[in-house]
Amino acid sequence: MIVIADTGPVNYLIAFGHIDLLPKLYSTVPIPSAVRDELHDAGAPDPVRRWIHSPPEWLEIRQATLLPDPELLRLRIGPGEREAILLAQEIGADDIILDDQLGRREAERRKLHAVGTLGVLRAASREGFLNIREALGRLADTNFYITQELIDKLIAQEEQ
Numbered sequence: 649m650i651v652i653a654d655t656g657p658v659n660y661l662i663a664f665g666h667i668d669l670l671p672k673l674y675s676t677v678p679i680p681s682a683v684r685d686e687l688h689d690a691g692a693p694d695p696v697r698r699w700i701h702s703p704p705e706w707l708e709i710r711q712a713t714l715l716p717d718p719e720l721l722r723l724r725i726g727p728g729e730r731e732a733i734l735l736a737q738e739i740g741a742d743d744i745i746l747d748d749q750l751g752r753r754e755a756e757r758r759k760l761h762a763v764g765t766l767g768v769l770r771a772a773s774r775e776g777f778l779n780i781r782e783a784l785g786r787l788a789d790t791n792f793y794i795t796q797e798l799i800d801k802l803i804a805q806e807e808q
Contacts (some may be wrong), residue, residue: 649673649674649675649676649742649743650674650675650676650677650678650739650740650741650742650743651670651673651674651676651677651741651742651743651744651745652678652679652680652732652735652736652739652741652743652744652745653670653677653679653683653732653744653745654679654683654728654729654732654744654745654746654747654748654751655683655686655687655726655728655729656728656746656747656748656765657745657746657747657764657765657768658679658683658687658696658745659687659692659693659696660747660765660787660790660792661765661768662693662695662696662699663693663695663696663790664783664786664787664789664790665786666768666769666772666778666783666786667699669768669769669772669777669778670706670768671704671706672772672775672777673768673771673772673775673777674742674743676708677706677707677708678707678708678709678710678735678739678741679707679708679709679710679732680709680710680711680712680728680731680732680734680735681709681710681711681731682726682727682728682730682731682732683728683731683732684700684703684709685727685728686726686727686728687699687700688700688701710735710739711731711735712731712734712735712738713738714734714735714737714738715734716730716734719754720733720734720754723750723751723754724750725748725750725751725754726748729746729748729750729751730751732744732746732751733746733751733754733755733758733760736755736760737758737760741760742761743761743762743763743767744760744761744762744763745762745763745764745765745767745768746762746763746764747764747765752764765787765792766794766798766802769783769784769787769802770802770805770806773806774806780802780803780806780807781803781807784799784802784803785799
């Protein structure tokens with residue numbers, strides 16, 4: 649399976665120590681160059697900048713050759729989301745990991761299967777790669793917005 653990852657989910661997976669889930673769940677993990685640039689940005693957390701400075705072998709940095717169409721340019725999404733959508737379209741990715749709601753809606757409008765950070769955690773839990781309760785607790789300690797109600801719902805679903 650091939651997944652295209654956007655900046656936010658990569659950032660969060662690094663922040664709470666679960667970036668290793670991506671190569672476990674997907675055979676190929678490319679990110680567009682705009683995502684790499686955002687991960688390198690001076691405003692990115694130090695662990696994220698260190699990680700992208702020496703990326704793991706399983707990470708591919710690719711430039712989409714498709715140009716953004718007017719609809720994509722009108723959306724209020726960042727360059728990382730925009731390039732992730734284009735790259736996912738271009739290579740026929742199985743999944744695109746986006747947390748941004750506008751980006752997810754546009755990806756789905758383009759017939760791309762969008763998942764977020766939570767979708768990655770759910771898939772990893774189902775494969776036995778992590779304990780969902782612990783992972784959600786660690787994620788909640790970051791600045792990721794998640795309600796206690798959603799945490800409880802996800803835990804109940806995964807522990808059935």
